[in-house]
Amino acid sequence: MSFAFIIVAATASFAQNKSLKIGDSLPESFWSTPLKTVNHPQKTINLSEDKNKLILIDFWSTWCSACLMSLPKIEALQQKFGDKVKILPVSSQDKAALEKYFSSSNGKKYKSMMSTYEDKKLHDLFPHAGVPFIIWIKDGKLFNTTDAVQLTEQTINEVLSGDKSSLQTIIQMDRARPLMLSEDYDRQKNVQLLNYSFFAKGQIPDIGAGGTYRKTTSGKIHGRQFTNLSLWDMYYAIGYELFKQQDKTSFTEKRMIIEVKKPEQLLPIEKADGSNDGTHLYNYEFIIPEQKYDSLYNYMLEDLNRYSGYTVTLEKRPVQCLVLVRTSTKDKLATKGGEKRSTFPQTPSILKNVPLKNMVNMLNGEIPIKELFIDETGYTGNVDLEISGVKDITTLKKELQRYDLDLIPQERQVLMMVIKDQRN
Helix, strand or coil: CCCCCEECCCCCCCCCCCCEECCCECCHHHHHCCEEEECCCCCEECCHHHCCCEEEEEECCCCCHHHHHHHHHHHHHHHHHHHHEEEEEECCCCHHHHHHHHCCCCHHHCCCCCEECCCCHHHHHCCCCCCCEEEEEECCEEEEEECHHHCCHHHHHHHHHCCCCCCCCCCCCCCCCCCCCCHHHHHCCCCCCCCEEEEEECCCCCCCCEEEEEECCCCCEEEEEEEEECHHHHHHHHHHHHHHHHCCCCCCHHHEEEECCCHHHHCCCECCCCCECCCCCEEEEEECCHHHHHHHHHHHHHHHHHHCCEEEEEEEEEEEEEEEEECCCCCCCECCCCCCEECCCCCCEEEEEEECHHHHHHHHHHCCCCCEEEECCCCCCEEEEEECCCCCHHHHHHHHHHHCEEEEEEEEEEEEEEEEECCC
16 A cells, blocks of 8 residues: 655755655765764764665664564564665664664664764755654655664665555654545634544554643643553553542552453554554544633543443442551651652652642552552651662551551542443
8 A cells, every 4th residue: 555645845955946855866965965974983974875775774762662663573574675675774873872872782682783963954845743654765766764673674674675565654644634534624714613522443543642731822722632552551640640630649550440341452463573463552632612621620530431342430349458647646757848859669768848639649649559558647747768669568657657657458439530331
């Protein structure tokens, strides 16, 4: 499958009188412009000697896990095809960041791999919203643009041999635009978008996993976008916001109760290489009128309950908890002031001049103890507290005793997010 992909040349160095599209020749400046390199004996290179090769530009970053997972494949493909193919990793990061990676235990493995750094010109010539992103150039012309998954020995052989290519063009979608909103809307001069909802199952390869917000001119959030995420991720994000509004407490997985027959369908299926196959991924956008911004997450939950196949509610449930209480009226917690610091659950775990709830929130979110921690100390001031670390309940209880604190196992009626199968 192939789509026309328009790329606007935006920089002076690559300035063109027309837009580049698949099949167009690359400007001469593309071949002659010096590119700064790391992990390479030369400080700069250009592509003038590679015009007769299949060139694959791999836009990547060291913070991108998908990019890093692709590096072994990229190195192996370069070695496999030798002088027939030029694979060029390109990064917008600075030299120090890339040198740090290539000198790390993981990066040292790629002795024959170089990368450009502080790139702007190639990014402007081939605009993209996320990484990894692959540009295919053959016979001096733009051949295709894809994701990294499609960069394989088979697809390279297809392109080199001139056989019909199985590559599917990826057009990276702009998050600033509501998902799948027709361009016909842009031509309407006196129309204002008040409400918009889009919900689809399946992976959209033209946009990465993540999301964004829709904000009013005053900064109020009146819309959310989620792309290529599981329903679990979406419910978690909505729950986080609703708990802030309704319960004034921190929301974690411990506040979720799953009462469905097939809970695995709430999560994506992970493949052996760490990627997922898209089976349980969803895309969702919801926008409401600006004046109703404070009801956004309630409306989103209602909307998903109509179409997701699940019913999700916030309700009080009896839950076995670890209740934090004071064992005396003597104040051993009061802060002495100074710079604020919170390191739970690291070793040592320190609270300095911050609320006690910081510890409770971290205990609920960062350690593998299944019970929900509840703060019933009634302590409102900032505290100073230090323990050696959070290893287990027994050790934690013992160390908290120094501050006249204890953890008591008790049942409490607690606000929970409950996910159930939808009844037909």
